[in-house]
Amino acid sequence: MAIIKLNTRSLSDDSVGATQIDLSDNFAFTGTVSGAGTIKQWKHVTDYGGLTQTTSTSWSDVETLDITPSSTSSQILIFCSGNAQSRRSGDQLNSLIRVARTISGGSLVVVDSADTGYADDQYVHNHVRYINSPAAAALASDFSFVLKDAPNTTSTVTYQLQHAMQSSQQDQQTGGVAITLFEV
16 A cells, blocks of 8 residues: 655645545654554453452452553553352342552552442442342352543552452352453
């Protein structure tokens, strides 16, 4: 394919747009191209080795991943997926999953703050209902979600996928977890 070279000296700033240039063509640029977003770095971790179980109502880590932003203005896109299983006697089950972060060992900050409708301190991405209550129930569900964070630092940020169980549950199990971080 031929390279198209524009003589920009004879063009005003607003004279060239999508109607004058075929944006499906390939262009060779020299100098600085502005307005194009970039992925500065990415990190990925998987744990398909089994289930992490908790019988506690306190949050605990399922998986963690570190990233060191190159700029204080960088944002981090967080992609998480996995499988959660909850067991209890009753008709509704919550899989309590959240993402939190620490910066260089500092205080824990919750990145994800979805309210379950049960209490403001519970975070959920799965809520399933067992139709034949009050039979004991154990339900598993896949989860995946994307979050955006602006940590405003160039220090190491540790993202933690965490889980907990409700007081009425027998246990919470989480496994098959993948976390991917993109600095943009």
